[in-house]
Amino acid sequence: MKSYSAEFKVRTRAAMDFVNITDKILQAVSKSGVRDGLINVFIPHTTVGIFINEDESGLRKDVERTLLKLIPERANYAHDEVDYNAHAHLKSVILSPSTTIPINDGKLMIGTWQSIFLAEFDGPRERRVLIKVIGAD
C-alpha cells in the first residue's frame, strides 16, 4: 500500500466564496504516485464546506442564493450571541467538510463537468485543505 499526504492553503475573497480547487487535487493525485485507490479531501474548519459540481458562473450565483434562502444570514441564532457567524456554521453542517473520490490508472475519476469546490461561508480568510491518497502504485 502506498499513501500520500499534502496540504495547501486557499485564500477566499468574499463572505461567501466558492473556490475551484480541482487543479490542486489533480496535482496531489499526480504527485502521490497512486494508480489505484482513493483520495480524501478534508477541510479542518467549521464555517466551510466542500461540494462537487459544474463550474459555471450562473450556477455559482444559484448555489449562493439557494444557501442564503435555506439558511439566512440573520435569524435570531443563539450562536450569534457568542460569535456573529451562526449561519456559516449551519451551512457547513449541510455541506460537509469531507469528500472521497476514486483514482483509476492514476486518474482522478471525476466526470467531465465535475469540479471540486471549497465553499467559504465566513470569509474572506485563509483556509487549509488536507489531502490524503491511499492505494496501490
Add this chain to the structure above:
Amino acid sequence: MKSYSAEFKVRTRAAMDFVNITDKILQAVSKSGVRDGLINVFIPHTTVGIFINEDESGLRKDVERTLLKLIPERANYAHDEVDYNAHAHLKSVILSPSTTIPINDGKLMIGTWQSIFLAEFDGPRERRVLIKVIGAD
C-alpha cells in the same frame, strides 16, 4: 492491500427518480474479495446525488417533495439561461455524489433498513456509477 474497481450503468426513468443500487454494491463487495476495508461509491455526474435510507414507497415520495420544496424547479435561476436544469445541480450540491461504507468479514456493513440510492434530478438518462473497494483479503 487489495483493491477492486467496477463500474455499472443505471437507467433512470423520470425527471426525478431514486434507484436502489444496493444489490449492485453488494455484488461489487463480493467480487472484490476484500474482507476488511472500505467501499466508495462515486457518481461522475453533476445533476445526480447519492443517499442512504429506507426503501419505502411513501418515503420516496416524501424525499421527492421535500427536495422540491427546498429547491423548487423554477426560481429565476441564473444557470437556467445556460441550461434548463439549475435545480438539478443544486439538489446534487446538497446530496453529494460520493459515499463510503465499511466492509467487515466480507460483508457490507449497512444496517437492516439502509438501502443505497442513486438520486436522479435531471432524467430520464443513463448514468454511470463507479465503485472502488480497498482493504485486506
Add this chain to the structure above:
Amino acid sequence: MKSYSAEFKVRTRAAMDFVNITDKILQAVSKSGVRDGLINVFIPHTTVGIFINEDESGLRKDVERTLLKLIPERANYAHDEVDYNAHAHLKSVILSPSTTIPINDGKLMIGTWQSIFLAEFDGPRERRVLIKVIGAD
C-alpha cells in the same frame, strides 16, 4: 496495510439529540495503531446522521431549529402512514450517515473547533457507530 475495526453504542436522550462522539473516534485512532491513513465513521441507521462542527450550546440549538424549519416534524408525509417518523428519515437523507477523516502521524486531523456529532432524529434510542481505520503503521 493495516486495518482496524471498532463499534460502539451511543444512548441518545431526546427526540432530536446531538451527541459529541469525538473522544470515541480519537480512542479508535489511537487503538488502531495506524499512523497514516483514513478513518471512516458509519452509522447503520436510517433516522440518524453525522455532522462535523463546533460544540457550542447555542449552535446546537441553531442546528436543531434550522433542521426543524427545513424539514418540519409534520407535513402530511406519506411515510407517516407506515411509521410516524418521516421527518427523521428526511433529515438523515440530508445529513448522511458516513464521513471520512484523514490520519497523519497517528493524529486525527480534525481542526481545533471541529467535533464529530451523531445526530439523532428519532430518539431517544441506543445507536450503533461503526469505525474503520485503514492505512500504514
